[in-house]
Amino acid sequence: MALYPQDPLFRSVSVGLKFTTDISPSDNGHQQAVDRDGASAEIDIKYNKLSYAEAMRVRAFLVSLRGRAKTCDLILPVESHTMGDIAGSTIQATSLTAGGSNTLVFKNGQPNKTLRYAGEWIQLAGHDKSYMLVSDLVTDASGNGIATFEPALYSQVLANEQIIIDEIKFKVNASSDITKTDLQPGKQYSFSVKFTEAIR
């Protein structure tokens, strides 16, 4: 899978999970809400002014994706990494867990560590989807623990499947079929791009 260029650096990254909810609010504050499971990550990237060479590199990569046709891996600054202590931990699912579950029991972590924090991302090896932790990923004295995340699992997880806790690669496709770069005076380009998580 092609990896989106890490150079030039992004000026800013906006990433969020988009849920779908049918909600019926009243003027007095009472309301009813119907939840639809599933949420895709949507990512906006903005650059500082790019030099000609940088702009051509980014543009060529996006064109190689043929608009929205192909997917790529995207490693984001900060978001793909953790402030937790992951050294020495390669954690795995303890048992088979069905799709639709919001929790995953895991094993083989370093004991008594906070591997990742709530609000950070995790993935499963071989799966396209990225999930966001809603509670800290902590291990007990035996190196075991429970991951709690959103949205619910898109597909079942087998026992011993690896849970990725470092360098999350978002699998994405461009949100547009056309790549436009704005040429500014002095051969400086201004450019931003939007991605949508792709589960294929």
Add this chain to the structure above:
Amino acid sequence: MRTDITPSMQSAFESGEFKAHKIMALNTSSPIYLTDAPYSIVVGANTYQPIKGRVKWPDLETTLENKKGSITVELPNTDRAFDAITVAEGYTDKWLSIGEVYWDKANTLLGYIELWAGAQTKIETTETTAKITAASYHSIFEVTRAIRTTEESHSRMFTSGKGDDRTFWWAPTARQFKVKG
């Protein structure tokens, strides 16, 4: 008004916070079970698989009475799967049912309610979509009942042609008339 809402479903609805996903079964020789949930859902003996593409559900009323009319559901068909199925099996008399599965706020599966069911009457496929139209059994009866006959057309149904002079008894009014030849 529905009468098949279970107490647990009713409690979930009244809580103002529950989860719902649609399911659809198309009874081809190998039945197709689909859901708009991102993961597979087991309901009864069947496993409903996520629809990988855009789907347009018809507007459905959650009512038990008179599931009348035709509905059209639009499914993704970029893999042309429905073309192959239609060629192999035809499209009439394939039963289509659409329901909704419910969970309470604690994510406990509560069961499902069938919202609509009927027999497929039409399929339109394009490069990207398959539009399946189905008519409910009420509609099928209506269509049959809706055949209108005149005295003349009725006589043509029972005789080989004009020129016969016969007497018919027109039920239920038992009105006697003669066919003009």
